[in-house]
Amino acid sequence: MTHDILILGGGPSGLSTALHLAKLYPHLTDRILILEKEHYPRPKLCAGGLVADAEIILQRLGLDTSEVPHVDAVSAHFDFAGKGLEIRIPHTHTIRVVRRDEFDNWLAKKAESRGIEIREGIAVKNVQPRDGSVIVETDEETFTAQVVVGADGSNGIVRRCILPNAPVHTARVLEVLTPSQPDPHRPAGTSRKSFGFGGGRVGVAFFDFFPVPAGIAGYVWDFPTQVKGQPMRCWGIYDTNILADQPRPALKDPLAEEMARHGFDLNDVELKGHPIRWFSPMNRMSVPRVLLVGDAVGADPIFGEGISIALGYGAVAAREIGESLRRNDFSFTGYRWRVVRSALGQTLMARWLIAEILYRLKWHWFQIFFWRVLNPIIALVAKIFILNWSRRIK
Ligand SMILES: Cc1cc2nc3c(=O)[nH]c(=O)nc-3n(C[C@H](O)[C@H](O)[C@H](O)COP(=O)(O)OP(=O)(O)OC[C@H]3O[C@@H](n4cnc5c(N)ncnc54)[C@H](O)[C@@H]3O)c2cc1C
Numbered sequence: 001m002t003h004d005i006l007i008l009g010g011g012p013s014g015l016s017t018a019l020h021l022a023k024l025y026p027h028l029t030d031r032i033l034i035l036e037k038e039h040y041p042r043p044k045l046c047a048g049g050l051v052a053d054a055e056i057i058l059q060r061l062g063l064d065t066s067e068v069p070h071v072d073a074v075s076a077h078f079d080f081a082g083k084g085l086e087i088r089i090p091h092t093h094t095i096r097v098v099r100r101d102e103f104d105n106w107l108a109k110k111a112e113s114r115g116i117e118i119r120e121g122i123a124v125k126n127v128q129p130r131d132g133s134v135i136v137e138t139d140e141e142t143f144t145a146q147v148v149v150g151a152d153g154s155n156g157i158v159r160r161c162i163l164p165n166a167p168v169h170t171a172r173v174l175e176v177l178t179p180s181q182p183d184p185h186r187p188a189g190t191s192r193k194s195f196g197f198g199g200g201r202v203g204v205a206f207f208d209f210f211p212v213p214a215g216i217a218g219y220v221w222d223f224p225t226q227v228k229g230q231p232m233r234c235w236g237i238y239d240t241n242i243l244a245d246q247p248r249p250a251l252k253d254p255l256a257e258e259m260a261r262h263g264f265d266l267n268d269v270e271l272k273g274h275p276i277r278w279f280s281p282m283n284r285m286s287v288p289r290v291l292l293v294g295d296a297v298g299a300d301p302i303f304g305e306g307i308s309i310a311l312g313y314g315a316v317a318a319r320e321i322g323e324s325l326r327r328n329d330f331s332f333t334g335y336r337w338r339v340v341r342s343a344l345g346q347t348l349m350a351r352w353l354i355a356e357i358l359y360r361l362k363w364h365w366f367q368i369f370f371w372r373v374l375n376p377i378i379a380l381v382a383k384i385f386i387l388n389w390s391r392r393i394k
Pocket residue numbers: 008009010011012013014035036037038044045046047048049050051122123124125151152153154156157173174175236273274275276293294295296299304305306307308310
């Protein structure tokens with residue numbers, strides 16, 4: 001079967017590419033097909049923290065995330081040894097926490113309601129660009145396309161087919177869900193002093209960088225969330241792997257330590273892990289007729305924040321595809337440059353630089369200095385380089 005635009009993967013990046021194409025070039029809507037290997041609502045390991053930029057991109061598509069079950073965190077706290085930074089957006093939530101099965105299902109239904117065709121339960125097995133088309137083999141049938149978008153995530157088959165030897169930077173990530181409160185019959189944990197909160201963190205998205213001096217180039221998180229309407233907490237640990245050449249504790253140890261401080265036992269819950277491929281300006285992003293979006297290119301290296309980023313890739317890729325069809329030129333030679341030049345690329349470049357520098361400065365004394373003395377500078381850098389990029393994306 002021949003299609004003009006085949007999007008492989010129906011997560012935020014693939015759906016955003018389709019939604020932006022339909023918005024910018026309505027005549028292309030019925031020329032798009034998304035292939036998704038699972039059936040919605042499908043599980044996706046993710047803490048589901050939506051930052052304001054994700055909501056802004058969706059609002060610009062006419063979509064309102066309040067329709068999705070969620071818990072709003074009033075503020076985000078970034079902590080080291082009881083000192084740190086609080087980010088709060090006046091008069092609204094700072095992070096909206098969704099469950100990805102519900103969020104992606106909602107987004108897919110929105111895409112379908114706008115005339116975009118999604119075929120679920122079809123797994124892509126091979127992608128072969130040829131001179132005048134791309135051959136996509138799946139577990140059901142073989143498709144031919146003018147343009148293919150690889151939106152199939154960190155471990156995606158599309159990147160592995162088109163760029164088999166490209167270097168891959170992946171973070172390791174573990175996640176668990178617990179009830180919102182610890183078991184009252186368990187001996188109370190010794191809650192470490194936390195910035196402004198003592199032990200309690202109700203309604204706060206918490207990022208604790210205490211494992212950095214041990215060689216974990218990342219943080220432990222603790223978000224409020226819900227599962228089927230029940231209040232829960234999502235905990236996890238993120239390590240960029242930037243210090244992979246140095247001795248480090250097993251990833252689950254700092255997570256278990258932090259949970260124990262708050263009265264939770266990691267052994268009581270199911271631990272799940274998934275890598276996140278992160279952005280580096282060296283990452284290749286396309287070959288003729290095939291371009292990559294979302295985790296297939298790379299998420300934010302500092303936090304592994306990838307939902308807003310995936311939505312942003314969709315906006316940039318849609319313009320790239322629209323232009324390529326107009327010019328009948330599918331080389332995509334300028335795609336990486338246009339990603340890097342875009343507001344999305346600028347925030348990713350800044351985050352990549354910050355992660356590469358700061359996670360290497362792991363000494364305890366430096367972390368204390370960083371979080372206590374440089375605090376106002378961090379807030380300023382975050383405001384200029386990390387947040388609020390989505391309003392500038394075309
Ligand atoms: C533990 C964890 C916690 C995270 N927490 C956050 C967070 O709080 N906030 C945040 O912003 N980001 C978070 N992220 C990152 C975020 O989940 C990703 O950046 C985001 O999902 C990327 O979207 P995507 O569309 O590129 O890829 P994905 O969401 O991975 O979607 C890829 C889609 O492609 C489909 N697919 C895969 N292979 C095939 C195939 N062969 N054929 C057809 N379809 C295929 C998959 O089923 C899936 O639907 C977290 C990640 C992890 C691992």
